Amino acid sequence: MILRMRIRIPQHRPPRYTARMTQPAPSLAERGFQSSPIAQLILAHRQIVQANDAAQRLFGYDAAAMVGQSARLLYSSQADFSLIGARAEKWLASHPGYEDQRFMQIADGTICWMRARGVTLTPQDPFALTIWAFERAEDRGERSVDLTAREQEIARHVVNGRTCKEIALELGISHRTVEVHRARLMKKLGARNTAELVSKIIVVS
Template sequence: MADPELAALAFRAAPLAMMALGDRRILAANAAAARLFGWPEAELTGRSVRLLYPSAGDFRATGERWLSVLRSRPDHVDERFMQARDGEVFWTRVRGRTLTPENPFERSVWTFERLETGGAGGGPSTLTAREREIAAHVVNGRTSKEIARALAISHRTVEVHRAAILRKLDARNAAELVTRIVVAG
């Protein structure tokens, strides 16, 4: 097997979700990325990565943050909410590397790893692991009772965590909380 064939096979079969991007458009996505985001590989190719973000504001803000970082160094890692084709919003660790440091978004490679409980040290940085776990459910529109059932805890415990999240993110209600979680992530 020639080296280019081996490289292509490694990309396609890698167990970690991977994408090659050009100017924030998907040039190639492997099978793991297609599964993670719920899209057929062919439907991802050529599309803007905007379709993987919960909001246009999050897409813009994340792009600005990453552009700033990638101008000073070729690699960056963060944790944030991403969105699957079916609308599910989930916590993800994203690693990226620019191949064109003079124009960081011109060519880059990315990996995506779903984090079931919000990971460690992810954002919003002031939230505990349990609060990030509950925040992921809140973003997906679940009630306190639904979250309690999913996590096998009391709905009152969920309410205590939701109140702490509201306070920490300075949100007045659930709608504002969702907005702040997505933007802060």
């Protein structure tokens, strides 16, 4: 009598990995970016993809409040966001890097004068992927004379390339009033022309 037995041969199954097991450890480059003493942001089409620790301290937001948001979060107005963006995008289309000084807004609403430096990793589409570094201009000893609230307001528009007529329209004041404030700014800061004025404007919080 022949007995027939079915023997199941266990099949090898790969181990089930948990999310914790599959999450790779941060690379040296990633740790360096996150811990850099310079505030840095990685943007994709002007949306914040990563914000390092220094950027979180500079702007007053934690990563959860920044990542996934438009960089508009860091500007005091849509006009500034659009104008600066257009200027930077045009420059990056033919240059590897861009640098300027501009007003930016931190979490508590304070508007600060900052130096921004950016590079594109996608020259064919400049804003597809960019890396930006920021620092307060005041931190580099560039503080100047005190400006009145109106002078600071005028300065914010001057530095972003607006004419006296455009500023007057934006603020709802006369063209002549803007010219007077602009002249005072030039005198206070020792500027001989618009280019010098833009380079010397410092906001005093």
